[in-house]
Amino acid sequence: MQEILRASSPILRDWRNRLDVDWVLRGQGADPTAIRSHHPAVTKFAERALAEGMPLLNPLVIYRRQAVESVRHERIALRGGGLLTGKLVAEHLAAAQEIVLIAVTIGGRLEDRISQVLERKPAYALALDGFGAAAVETLAIAACCHLSEVAAGEGMDTTIPLSPGMIGWPVEVGQREIFALLDTDKLGLRLTSSSLMVPRKSLSMVVGLGPGVMKATKTCTYCAMQATCRYQDHYAAAQS
Numbered sequence: 001m002q003e004i005l006r007a008s009s010p011i012l013r014d015w016r017n018r019l020d021v022d023w024v025l026r027g028q029g030a031d032p033t034a035i036r037s038h039h040p041a042v043t044k045f046a047e048r049a050l051a052e053g054m055p056l057l058n059p060l061v062i063y064r065r066q067a068v069e070s071v072r073h074e075r076i077a078l079r080g081g082g083l084l085t086g087k088l089v090a091e092h093l094a095a096a097q098e099i100v101l102i103a104v105t106i107g108g109r110l111e112d113r114i115s116q117v118l119e120r121k122p123a124y125a126l127a128l129d130g131f132g133a134a135a136v137e138t139l140a141i142a143a144c145c146h147l148s149e150v151a152a153g154e155g156m157d158t159t160i161p162l163s164p165g166m167i168g169w170p171v172e173v174g175q176r177e178i179f180a181l182l183d184t185d186k187l188g189l190r191l192t193s194s195s196l197m198v199p200r201k202s203l204s205m206v207v208g209l210g211p212g213v214m215k216a217t218k219t220c221t222y223c224a225m226q227a228t229c230r231y232q233d234h235y236a237a238a239q240s
Helices: 002-006 021-027 032-038 040-056 087-093 109-117 122-153 171-179 234-239
Strands: 060-072 075-078 083-085 098-105 202-210
Touching (some): 021 032, 021 122, 032 040, 040 109, 040 122, 083 087, 083 171, 087 202, 098 171, 109 122, 122 202
Antiparallel strands (some): 060 098
């Protein structure tokens, strides 16, 4: 039964990416304004990474919509099989009529290029890595925006996207639950023994659909890095 479920996961292709140099700098954990003012060489690396990295992207989104069967304690049972467990998902998805499981990736070609230049040009490799981080983040945002438009057309709202590793949903739990229901092999995606995604520049998440779901403006409140992250405006930047 599990294989039948996994075999029906559609793939969305041909995403347009609106990346710019500021996104690449943010992907490196830097403040674009400060870097442009005080570190022009870093900006040059970011510009080069943007130009070289774009042709290496293979942005793909795989998803599955599944109706909610029941919600008990901190367990959400999905119709046809599958469970989502944990305090975070129970809190945000309890009112959902459907759950959308999503995985996004930019492929592995950029990682191969980073490995090629890492020893000889570590500063440029860092810029390429920042580009990749920005690319997968903007892809995830675009996928959620697309889903919100689809849901609105059906008279439903969407929750914030919830990703394994957020507070209340351990990565080793959430990744296994999502991957159990998505045919990620179609994307060349797999999990390591420590529940990390390969290719590395990939993300997984779930979104709840329904007329009365809990809505919020951003996911930063539930991110385990909220205390140290200085760049919690990425969603707004991607929408502008």
